[in-house]
Amino acid sequence: MESKKALILFSGGLDSTTVLHHALSENYECIALTIDYNQRHKFEIESSKRYLKELNIESKIFKIDLTQIGGSALTDNKIDVPVKCNDGIPITYVPARNTIFLSIASAYAEKLALENIFIGVNQIDFSGYPDCRPEYIKSFEETINLGTKLGAEDGRLIINTPLINMSKKDIIKYGCSLGIDYSLTVSCYNLDDQGRACGSCDSCEFRRHGFELAGIKDPTHYKN
Amino acid sequence: MESKKALILFSGGLDSTTVLHHALSENYECIALTIDYNQRHKFEIESSKRYLKELNIESKIFKIDLTQIGGSALTDNKIDVPVKCNDGIPITYVPARNTIFLSIASAYAEKLALENIFIGVNQIDFSGYPDCRPEYIKSFEETINLGTKLGAEDGRLIINTPLINMSKKDIIKYGCSLGIDYSLTVSCYNLDDQGRACGSCDSCEFRRHGFELAGIKDPTHYKN
Numbered sequence: 001m002e003s004k005k006a007l008i009l010f011s012g013g014l015d016s017t018t019v020l021h022h023a024l025s026e027n028y029e030c031i032a033l034t035i036d037y038n039q040r041h042k043f044e045i046e047s048s049k050r051y052l053k054e055l056n057i058e059s060k061i062f063k064i065d066l067t068q069i070g071g072s073a074l075t076d077n078k079i080d081v082p083v084k085c086n087d088g089i090p091i092t093y094v095p096a097r098n099t100i101f102l103s104i105a106s107a108y109a110e111k112l113a114l115e116n117i118f119i120g121v122n123q124i125d126f127s128g129y130p131d132c133r134p135e136y137i138k139s140f141e142e143t144i145n146l147g148t149k150l151g152a153e154d155g156r157l158i159i160n161t162p163l164i165n166m167s168k169k170d171i172i173k174y175g176c177s178l179g180i181d182y183s184l185t186v187s188c189y190n191l192d193d194q195g196r197a198c199g200s201c202d203s204c205e206f207r208r209h210g211f212e213l214a215g216i217k218d219p220t221h222y223k224n
Numbered sequence: 225m226e227s228k229k230a231l232i233l234f235s236g237g238l239d240s241t242t243v244l245h246h247a248l249s250e251n252y253e254c255i256a257l258t259i260d261y262n263q264r265h266k267f268e269i270e271s272s273k274r275y276l277k278e279l280n281i282e283s284k285i286f287k288i289d290l291t292q293i294g295g296s297a298l299t300d301n302k303i304d305v306p307v308k309c310n311d312g313i314p315i316t317y318v319p320a321r322n323t324i325f326l327s328i329a330s331a332y333a334e335k336l337a338l339e340n341i342f343i344g345v346n347q348i349d350f351s352g353y354p355d356c357r358p359e360y361i362k363s364f365e366e367t368i369n370l371g372t373k374l375g376a377e378d379g380r381l382i383i384n385t386p387l388i389n390m391s392k393k394d395i396i397k398y399g400c401s402l403g404i405d406y407s408l409t410v411s412c413y414n415l416d417d418q419g420r421a422c423g424s425c426d427s428c429e430f431r432r433h434g435f436e437l438a439g440i441k442d443p444t445h446y447k448n
Contacts, residue, residue: 071335111295
């Protein structure tokens with residue numbers, strides 16, 4: 001089965017937007033899959049919809065309410081998003097999120113008979129989430145090929161992680177070379193009701209620092 | 225972390241009911257997790273709720289609408305449930321279902337700080353679903369321990385599959401020895417509106433044949 005179609009896990013953030021443009025630059029016909037997991041930062045769903053519409057990218061929103069489980073500052077409103085990184089895995093970690101997202105993406109890829117899934121995980125400037133590491137991704141790929149019809153029969157699902165070994169600085173430089181307007185992307189876990197970034201959560205910190213190191217003016221709309 | 229609590233993926237069918245009673249017989253304090261995936265055979269959700277209430281088992285229903293993906297006779301009403309098994313993986317296969325279910329179960333187990341998950345997959349009298357094979361389960365267990373906080377820190381998630389090498393006959397005999405009343409369990413993919421089994425789908429075939437071989441009167445309420 002030959003195919004140049006790809007499914008992109010797309011949140012509208014800096015990383016997944018870069019991944020989308022990377023895949024486009026590699027001549028993949030892209031379908032964006034956005035997971036609405038009833039996350040605190042719901043603004044990103046609206047933002048990603050607008051972005052994809054502007055680019056005329058086929059898109060799918062899959063709803064799964066992870067507040068049914070909770071256990072994270074992103075899926076339980078009673079837990080505040082911390083303003084500074086702590087040691088270890090932070091409270092913004094959502095239990096098994098990437099396994100849930102990748103399994104949904106795999107199901108959808110299988111339905112569409114696509115082989116390539118792209119996800120914007122990276123293990124350099126990241127929050128220490130275990131499901132962003134290459135050993136995890138490799139293992140998931142093995143599992144899903146054992147556990148799907150596509151994998152068990154004639155095909156193979158490939159989990160592409162083009163950013164996995166890139167720093168935030170390098171991702172931003174690469175994205176700019178692809179022509180991405182990062183002012184249209186949203187990274188903050190704690191946006192205000194006007195869609196402005198808090199500037200102090202983990203995700204804002206990595207983003208702001210990445211632009212500084214890249215020597216590129218940060219176009220993010222910060223509250224402060 | 226020592227714990228005798230366990231999370232049981234529970235559909236109210238013959239296999240998962242046997243698994244629940246197996247875990248109870250091993251002195252696990254059981255929490256049942258039922259996935260309402262908007263399946264064709266919705267009757268099983270109501271049936272499983274009643275069953276768990278009667279046994280006074282703590283339970284959780286997690287909703288994820290897999291008709292958003294479709295691609296299976298169980299999640300797309302435009303695809304009929306076949307009356308006979310065909311060669312290969314049948315159309316009742318739901319793309320990546322067990323990976324989705326196990327990832328949700330893992331997230332919930334992690335939230336509850338449980339180590340043991342039980343699932344009633346078996347590879348003897350089954351429909352050829354790739355995500356029921358032991359090599360798949362072993363691989364998933366590796367993946368989830370790489371991709372969760374629990375696995376990355378001090379714990380370990382264990383995916384228990386006590387039925388994996390048992391025939392349907394043996395499962396039924398074992399369940400009867402545990403005192404299970406199988407008349408309260410539902411296996412059929414194609415129940416009528418009175419909750420009667422069709423008697424002819426894959427799932428009914430395996431069940432009916434299992435009771436025959438076990439020499440135990442089949443208590444299922446069949447339509448015909």
